[in-house]
Amino acid sequence: MKNRKRRASAVILPVLLLLVLVYGAAGEVCAGAAESCRIRIHYCEREDGSAPVPGSTFTCYRIASVSTKPAPAENVISPCVRKKNGSMLAVNTATDAAAIRETVENAYAGGRVKDGKTSKCVTSATGYAEMDGLEAGIYLVCETKPAPYCLPAAPFIVMVPYSDDEGWHTEAFAEPKPSVSGDLKITKKVTGSGGSAAVSFRFAVTIGAGGSYPCRRSDGKTQMLQSGDNIVLKSGEHALITGLPEGISYEVRENAADAKGYRVTSENASGKIMGRRENAVLFVNHRERVTVTPTPTPGVKKGKAGKTSAGGKTSAGGTTMSGSVRTGDTSPVMQWVAAAVLAVSGMYVTGRKRGGRI
Secondary structure, X not given: OEOOOEEOOOOOOOOOOHHHHHOOOOOEEEOOOOOOEEEEEEOEOOOOOOOEOOOOEEEEEEEEEEEOOOOOHHHEOOOOEEOEOOEOOOOOOOOOHHHHHHHHHHHHHOOOOOOXXXXXEEOOOOOEEEEEEXXXXXXXXXXXXXXXXXXXXXXXXXXXXXEXXXXXXXXXXXXXXXXXXXXXEEEEEEEOOOOOOOOOEEEEEEEOOOOEEEEEEXXXXXXXXXXXXXXXXXXXXXXXXXXXXXXXXXXXXEOOOXXXXXXXXXXXXXXXXXXXXXXXXXXXXXXXXXXXXXXXXXXXXXXXXXXXXXXXXXXOOOEEEOOOEEEOOOOHHHHHHHHHHHHXXXXXXXXXXXXXXX
């Protein structure tokens, strides 16, 4: 068997048996002599191999066996497939790797796969990763922990060893491609002497292509946010929505009823997500406290205790009016009555003087 570094001709195989996998029975594919196998991955953004993606974790699950031993003649089904425990390999050309991923992972997690084998690797700074020492078999390969600002690559299926016109090869080479993502951070601020930090404000978030995305608030609360859902924030709080595909459109709107009485300004409330960064949205609500100043009464001066005002003296807490009229009643009505009495008295005295009676 040759051991060469080349791309597997069957990197994406529409071959898997869901029912057989769950119950731990599978067929076997004859592959000649036994050798340790390897799956090698080069993870980069571009087709030319540039822009490598470091820090991504890939996990492979052995979902069917490949025999490296000769089979008894009575068990041979075809030149390359034979019976095992009364079962044989099932082929479903309508099923792809993405469709069976949940079933495979759940079956492994639940211990329902007999002789189940898994292996993990993490991509290096150059984007390469290897899973060595694998038994011959058919493997489902999934990106189980994406690198920052990357969406998981599509899962794929690899058989090692695999064959081509040059014979059998124990190393399969795959080049999956990631999708770049960005985050959306929405921050709320309330300013002004009349603003309240205790008031909650609602924001409707619309994502162009719909979908559901993880959302984490600054108070530690989390939710899966769907397009059109609301998030609630107070002054000084923020919400971070992660895993948004690069280039997808978004719009954030504050509930008008919540913002009543405030002057609202915003930054980047709509646009397109830029990849590999935190796209910041800011809403500021401003309100000043309104102070009502009483209108002074014409002709009335409010005196201070123990001091003399123009035109007369005051007693403690009293009010001095023109003409030395004093009263302890600060009611505007009483002040006007006292002023009227004073005016009438003045007119009467003046009239008598003119009439020669005084």
